[in-house]
Amino acid sequence: MKTYVDIIRELREDRDLTQKEVAQYLGTTQQVYSRYENGENELPVRHLIALCRYYHVSADYLLGLEPF
Structure with missing residues (x-):
């Protein structure tokens, strides 16, 4: 079962975003x-x-509670 750690990384990488870009969005x-x-x-x-x-x-x- 995937955890949110795996999922947030996959979502970011699938969209070709950097950690810095997502971090900026989050402030x-x-x-x-x-x-x-x-x-x-x-x-x-x-x-x-x-x-x-x-x-x-x-x-x-995002929390891995729904089927993929």
Whole structure:
């Protein structure tokens, strides 16, 4: 089963975005965003919501709760 760590990386890479571009959208640094993708930091709810809007996906999908 995929985790949100896998999913946010795949969504970003599928759209040919850099970590820095996504971090700028979230209003954070590339280093902090990298920690989300590596599972070193938990994804805050505000960033979860923002990523759902950015990628036009549901929170269930992003969290790995929906079938792929």
